[in-house]
Amino acid sequence: MASVALGADDVARAFEEAGCDVVRTGSRGLFSIEPLVEVEQDGARIGYGPVGPQDVAAVLDGSHAARLGRVDDLPFFASQQRFTFARCGLTDPVSLDDYQAHGGWKGLERARSLPSAEVVEIVTASGLRGRGGAGFPTGIKWKTVLDARSADKFIVCNADEGDSGTFADRMLMEGDPYCLIEGMAIAAHAVGAGHGYIYVRSEYPFAIRTMRAAIEASAHLVAPFTLEVREGAGAYVCGEETALLDSIEGKRGQVRAKPPLPALQGLFGKPTVINNVLSLAAVPFILAEGAEAYASVGFGRSRGTMPVQLAGNVRHGGLYEVGFGITLGELVNDVGGGTASGRAVRAVQVGGPLGAYFPPSMFHLPFDYESFAQAGGLIGHAGITVFDDSVDMAHMARFALKFCAAESCGKCTPCRIGSTRGVEIMDHIIAARGGAPASRTRQEDTGYLGKALYSRAPDRIDVSVDAQVGLLRDLSDVMKHGSLCALGGFTPYPVLSALDYFPEDFGASSPVTEAAE
Amino acid sequence: MEDFISDWVARHGADRDRLLPLLHAIQEEAGHIDPSLVPVLAEALNLSRADIHGVITFYHDFRHEPPARHVVKLCRAESCQARGGAAVEEAATRLLGVPMGEKRGDGRVSIEPVYCLGLCAIGPNALIDGRPVARIDTRMIEQLAVEVNA
Ligand SMILES: Cc1cc2nc3c(=O)[nH]c(=O)nc-3n(C[C@H](O)[C@H](O)[C@H](O)COP(=O)(O)O)c2cc1C
Ligand code: SF4
Ligand code: FES
Numbered sequence: 001m002a003s004v005a006l007g008a009d010d011v012a013r014a015f016e017e018a019g020c021d022v023v024r025t026g027s028r029g030l031f032s033i034e035p036l037v038e039v040e041q042d043g044a045r046i047g048y049g050p051v052g053p054q055d056v057a058a059v060l061d062g063s064h065a066a067r068l069g070r071v072d073d074l075p076f077f078a079s080q081q082r083f084t085f086a087r088c089g090l091t092d093p094v095s096l097d098d099y100q101a102h103g104g105w106k107g108l109e110r111a112r113s114l115p116s117a118e119v120v121e122i123v124t125a126s127g128l129r130g131r132g133g134a135g136f137p138t139g140i141k142w143k144t145v146l147d148a149r150s151a152d153k154f155i156v157c158n159a160d161e162g163d164s165g166t167f168a169d170r171m172l173m174e175g176d177p178y179c180l181i182e183g184m185a186i187a188a189h190a191v192g193a194g195h196g197y198i199y200v201r202s203e204y205p206f207a208i209r210t211m212r213a214a215i216e217a218s219a220h221l222v223a224p225f226t227l228e229v230r231e232g233a234g235a236y237v238c239g240e241e242t243a244l245l246d247s248i249e250g251k252r253g254q255v256r257a258k259p260p261l262p263a264l265q266g267l268f269g270k271p272t273v274i275n276n277v278l279s280l281a282a283v284p285f286i287l288a289e290g291a292e293a294y295a296s297v298g299f300g301r302s303r304g305t306m307p308v309q310l311a312g313n314v315r316h317g318g319l320y321e322v323g324f325g326i327t328l329g330e331l332v333n334d335v336g337g338g339t340a341s342g343r344a345v346r347a348v349q350v351g352g353p354l355g356a357y358f359p360p361s362m363f364h365l366p367f368d369y370e371s372f373a374q375a376g377g378l379i380g381h382a383g384i385t386v387f388d389d390s391v392d393m394a395h396m397a398r399f400a401l402k403f404c405a406a407e408s409c410g411k412c413t414p415c416r417i418g419s420t421r422g423v424e425i426m427d428h429i430i431a432a433r434g435g436a437p438a439s440r441t442r443q444e445d446t447g448y449l450g451k452a453l454y455s456r457a458p459d460r461i462d463v464s465v466d467a468q469v470g471l472l473r474d475l476s477d478v479m480k481h482g483s484l485c486a487l488g489g490f491t492p493y494p495v496l497s498a499l500d501y502f503p504e505d506f507g508a509s510s511p512v513t514e515a516a517e
Numbered sequence: 518m519e520d521f522i523s524d525w526v527a528r529h530g531a532d533r534d535r536l537l538p539l540l541h542a543i544q545e546e547a548g549h550i551d552p553s554l555v556p557v558l559a560e561a562l563n564l565s566r567a568d569i570h571g572v573i574t575f576y577h578d579f580r581h582e583p584p585a586r587h588v589v590k591l592c593r594a595e596s597c598q599a600r601g602g603a604a605v606e607e608a609a610t611r612l613l614g615v616p617m618g619e620k621r622g623d624g625r626v627s628i629e630p631v632y633c634l635g636l637c638a639i640g641p642n643a644l645i646d647g648r649p650v651a652r653i654d655t656r657m658i659e660q661l662a663v664e665v666n667a
Binding site for chain 2: 001002004005006031034161162163164165166167169170202203204205230231232233234235236247248249250251252253268309310311312313314317318340349353383385386387388391396399403407
């Protein structure tokens with residue numbers, strides 16, 4: 001989809017018209033060289049990119065200035081550990097032959113030669129933790145479902161990927177759909193499930209199409225396990241696992257109270273494995289290569305690799321799969337090459353709209369669940385959004401609150417009302433510091449998706465910024481502790497980190513940490 | 518539309534979990550989900566009207582009135598903001614002559630906000646009549662305005 005958005009359809013057509021055999025692959029993951037064309041000659045693949053339709057002749061005679069040589073040798077790719085994304089961008093996504101030739105189905109074959117409990121043990125031993133955000137050990141989740149007694153069990157793949165700055169799920173589904181199917185079939189064998197759902201957000205039409213085609217083509221290989229795609233309908237909260245289950249059941253996507261755990265009473269009340277795309281797609285490697293091969297990379301209790309997504313104002317944005325432990329600074333500066341605008345990096349948000357903003361002084365943080373949690377942030381789905389020094393952090397804090405207000409499922413008051421109240425407080429702060437470009441706040445007032453959110457223009461500012469900041473902290477505290485799910489509960493992360501690390505943008509007169517006490 | 522719904526249900530079943538796929542199918546067929554269909558849907562799936570109404574209004578995707586001839590969905594999430602999304606939004610609302618979240622009076626174009634298209638490293642991004650377009654700038658919006666007004 002990324003390449004298509006950059007004009008790849010026209011490029012492909014031009015090559016076809018020039019008489020070439022064109023194979024459309026998924027993305028390799030380095031967007032600054034897309035559309036990327038690889039020409040196969042004598043068994044070697046020579047890359048060119050970015051390529052436009054006018055470049056066909058120059059590419060074919062090898063004289064094009066954008067000649068990159070072997071793509072695998074580019075530092076961006078050579079320095080990765082691609083366990084999950086090994087095939088992505090190399091193969092024809094829906095070709096079963098290609099998948100098999102590149103090691104496909106080995107994991108499923110091995111899994112099916114073993115008793116269920118042993119497969120679960122292997123996944124546990126690999127140290128794989130859920131890649132969707134919470135980092136819960138996948139093996140333990142599977143064991144709960146395996147041990148649950150029920151004739152019907154389900155495997156549900158969470159492909160809602162609503163976080164901004166994330167696109168790994170999309171890339172995998174578009175570029176290597178059988179990898180996900182194989183992972184789900186292994187999960188089905190491991191827990192004794194007969195049917196699976198892939199819940200894909202509607203913003204990903206290409207992924208939906210590719211997954212459907214791949215499911216049909218591989219049905220005979222994963223039988224008796226059966227699979228179907230469910231299309232979401234544009235609600236961020238449906239990424240939360242219980243809201244997602246309600247959505248599949250045809251209801252409003254509202255968060256369910258836990259317990260009961262979905263592992264025991266999930267979809268249609270039956271035991272259900274619900275995992276992120278990347279968690280499930282990591283499993284074929286683990287089964288094929290062994291738990292130890294996976295667990296041997298990583299950092300602390302974060303084992304294996306993480307497909308990191310570099311996004312926002314970054315020079316070399318894309319997907320970078322690497323073992324945990326690489327530092328935030330290495331990712332942003334060395335791999336990402338700093339900002340695309342060429343200005344200084346001022347802030348990076350890690351983990352989507354509910355993730356904290358970090359300044360460059362935190363770039364020593366190793367990418368690892370525990371380190372980020374300790375620093376008041378989260379890894380989430382490993383999206384990193386880079387901002388240069390033109391960013392207004394008070395505006396970003398306001399945006400986080402507004403997003404929460406627009407996307408709240410409505411079940412709990414701190415999230416539903418508190419976020420709206422938070423937007424008002426931010427309006428007071430922004431007006432009081434006298435700073436925000438008027439155009440920005442005004443266009444924001446339509447609200448996400450045109451919903452008219454209650455947001456009164458601050459007409460009378462009779463309270464000090466410090467008092468407002470104190471109020472914001474109190475409110476954050478209530479949201480953090482009084483919300484049923486992480487949408488309301490984690491919104492304080494972007495808000496408070498913006499406040500703590502960038503107090504000057506809030507116009508607070510005294511050190512903000514004091515205002516908090 | 519009543520026939521479409523009964524055909525669909527005959528082919529795909531009338532279980533409660535068919536509601537979302539059916540709503541997608543209706544919207545694909547008709548461009549929107551007319552509120553007058555609520556009782557029809559309630560009957561077809563054996564659910565209450567309130568239930569159906571609740572679902573249709575919960576999800577951002579479902580439209581309650583016919584779409585504009587051209588639908589421009591602009592991403593306003595953080596990564597696109599970091600890449601100059603606000604300026605593009607300003608240019609789009611000005612050059613297309615319609616505020617964010619609204620359909621133009623003559624029905625030719627609407628601008629709708631979306632929250633992330635998964636193209637976050639090459640923004641600002643949009644879906645223009647369903648087609649993904651990356652690195653949108655003012656010049657592209659100008660071209661679009663010409664097309665829309667043609
Ligand atoms: C508001 C909200 C949105 C979420 N969105 C997603 C999502 O888009 N994709 C995802 O895999 N997990 C998402 N999660 C996390 C899921 O609830 C759940 O933890 C995950 O699907 C479990 O799979 P894993 O163990 O493989 O990570 C979200 C959670 C919350 C609270
Ligand atoms: S925190 Fe918000 S989204 Fe989560 S359950 Fe409560 S109201 Fe719903
Ligand atoms: S933030 Fe705009 S496409 Fe992701």
